[in-house]
Amino acid sequence: MNRSVIRSSAREIIYKVYKRCLAESEAGQYLSDLNDVYKRTAEMTGKSVSTIRRIALEGQRNKGVFSTPGKHRAGRPRKDLDDFDLCAIRQKIQFFYTVKKIAPTLRNLLPVVREDLQFSGSREHLRKVLIKLGFKYRKCQSDRQALMEKPNIAAKREVYLEKIIENRNLxxxxxxxxxxxxxxxxxxxxxxxxxxxxxxxxxxxxxxxxxxxxxxxxxxxxxxxxxxxxxxxxxxxxxxxxxxxxxxxxxxxxxxxxxxxxxxxxxxxxxxxxxxxxxxxxxxxxxxxxxxxxxxxxxxxxxxxxxxxxxxxxxxxxxxxxxxxxxxxxxxxxxxxxxxxxxxxxxxxxxxxxxxxxxxxxxxxxxxxxxxxxxxxxxxxxxxxxxxxxxxxxxxxxxxxxxxxxRGRTLYDDIERIIINLQDESSSTESSEDSQQTVDEDSPQNSxxxxxxxxxxxxxxxxxx
The missing domain is CATH 3.30.420 (Nucleotidyltransferase; domain 5)
Structure with missing residues (x-):
């Protein structure tokens, strides 16, 4: 049976009524039996005797301090992202820049990864994933905001590709x-x-x-x-x-x-x-x-x-x-x-x-x-x-x-040509991403x-x- 929650302020009032009735009973002014005290309090407050007993016990245990119990909501189930999922999200960002020619934002990226990658997280979860991947939300040359890859990660990728491709061409x-x-x-x-x-x-x-x-x-x-x-x-x-x-x-x-x-x-x-x-x-x-x-x-x-x-x-x-x-x-x-x-x-x-x-x-x-x-x-x-x-x-x-x-030339040499769709601009929640602390991949725990x-x-x- 579902019972409505009695808020802390109401339970505190009921407990004070109970204490008053108990004090009068102990002073001999009214009933002397404790059960009768519970009944009298119930009649005065319109609650059941069992509820009065429970509130009285809670008040004695917490010294008259009451708190309203919060609702237990089941959080949105999240799928654990493995390395393949993370790489796929990175590929989607590059797809926006190189194919769609539109700056990716959380608002236009989220439905794409949900549909193509079965991403089940929220926009905030996606933001944290992008920061983990080394992206940050910052001002671009057009004085608007776009999701850009951190230069040091891009530089390391360029160095790696040069070494590998040079060996393949020998x-x-x-x-x-x-x-x-x-x-x-x-x-x-x-x-x-x-x-x-x-x-x-x-x-x-x-x-x-x-x-x-x-x-x-x-x-x-x-x-x-x-x-x-x-x-x-x-x-x-x-x-x-x-x-x-x-x-x-x-x-x-x-x-x-x-x-x-x-x-x-x-x-x-x-x-x-x-x-x-x-x-x-x-x-x-x-x-x-x-x-x-x-x-x-x-x-x-x-x-x-x-x-x-x-x-x-x-x-x-x-x-x-x-x-x-x-x-x-x-x-x-x-x-x-x-x-x-x-x-x-x-x-x-x-x-x-x-x-x-x-x-x-x-x-x-x-x-x-x-x-x-x-x-x-x-x-x-x-x-x-x-x-x-x-x-x-x-x-x-x-x-x-x-x-x-x-893609290097498109991502970095021609970045000023990217079209920013005003209808897909991020909300104020997204714009605050530039102030968020990002993951420092240059400080591995090497000990x-x-x-x-x-x-x-x-x-x-x-x-x-």
Whole structure:
């Protein structure tokens, strides 16, 4: 039975009436029985005796302080966005600039991603996603506002494309193989979402819990997977992102024992900007460093300073002479003749292994029927992926590379020609996006200590089965 909510102000009045009746009863002026006090209060307020009892108990428990209970509204269900969804949203923004020739705003972008990508979030959710992707809402040359990509991300993409395209254009005898590596994961409950079934045959049953999680590390090129480079191990933390299961030691161990021995020719190794990929060897002092540490760094790098110079000016000297970062994993691979090229931030669509993950997981889900060893199923799935699968994935990425490269002129040289549709201009809510703090992708947490709760890999993990 639905009961109407009595607001806090009304409950407070009822409680005061109850206290008055109780005081008169204790003084012998009226009834002495407590039940009669409840009844008298109910008659005076028009509420039931059970309601009076409940309000009296609440008042005694909270010392006469009442609060109105809020309504419990179920929030709008959100679909978790994976790397493919994020890359697809980025592609939609570029589609507005290069094809539609209209500046994208939240108002005109939201219905497109809802229809084409089944995006279920709100406008505010989309705004946060765009900030995460490195976009910000700012003034453009026409003094109107448009959704623009952050220049540092675009610059990193241009540098990456130049290196990759330059290698692809070399003669066959000088061209290096491009090896793409990445990490992924799969749960023991990873199964098909739909299957043929009937009243008598129930098909695949969905697990109640996700179950054990396995972390997968692999590498490959258009020639297929790197032989014997696959590593699958069980994760310990079920609540965090799978990246928390990795750290510098685990990743370096895999590179040393699984990758380098199986890539004999000097190659280009492509990886993303995960913290354990980007541990800096020549890390410069920061504002968290002590003055003595800053002075020691300046002295070691032969940078003059006065003993009376204070910390803010010392940090300015560090900033002026800060060297290009030297990553530990780059140094390790360089010693074996390989060149490391890092993907630009938020550009997983330039890594063909992401497409291979999709093929492998589809095979894993289709064979995860009944009680099976998910690790063994995963190993069989990777063995069944052919060189042709890899070649098709690499060709798809090469097409995306050319599109990015050709769109550069439209996005940056001819940006002043973009038509801004006044009917699609953003509301005041959108215009405030320029003041929102954006994600700083240039400050990765590169320290190994940031991977809390990481279990180091046992030596046996790298033993061949």
């Amino acid at each position: 003669p066959d005898d000088l061209r290096k193989d491009i090896i793409y590596l990445d990490e992924s994961y799969v749960h023991t409950s990873y199964k098909l979402k739909k299957c043929w079934q009937s009243i008598d045959i129930h098909g695949i049953k969905e697990n109640v819990s996700k179950g054990k999680r396995y972390i997968i590390i692999h590498a490959g090129s258009e020639n297929g997977f790197v032989p014997n480079a696959l590593l699958i191990f069980s994760g310990k933390n079920k609540n965090e992102d799978y990246h928390s299961e990795m750290n510098k030691n685990n990743f370096t161990k895999w590179v040393t024992e699984k990758l380098i021995p199986n890539v004999p020719k000097p190659s280009i190794i492509v990886m993303d900007n995960a913290p354990y990929h980007s541990v800096v060897r020549n890390k410069a002092p920061t504002s968290a460093s002590k003055v003595s540490e800053i002075k020691l760094w300046l002295s070691e790098n032969n940078i003059p300073f006065s003993d009376t110079t204070r910390k803010p000016n010392l940090l300015m000297l560090v900033k002026q002479h800060k060297p290009e970062p030297i990553y530990e994993i780059d140094d390790l691979l360089n010693r074996h003749g390989h060149t490391v090229v890092r993907l630009p931030p938020y550009h997983c669509d330039l890594n063909p292994i992401e497409l291979v993950w999709g093929i492998a997981k589809q095979k894993i889900a289709s064979h995860n029927v009944g009680s099976v060893d998910i690790k063994a199923v995963a190993e069989q799935a990777f063995q069944s992926i052919s060189t042709n699968d890899w070649r098709n994935s690499c060709q798809h990425v090469m097409k995306i590379e050319r599109e990015y490269y050709e 190994d200590e940031d991977c809390s709760g990481v279990e180091y890999l046992d030596e046996s993990i790298f033993d061949s089965d």
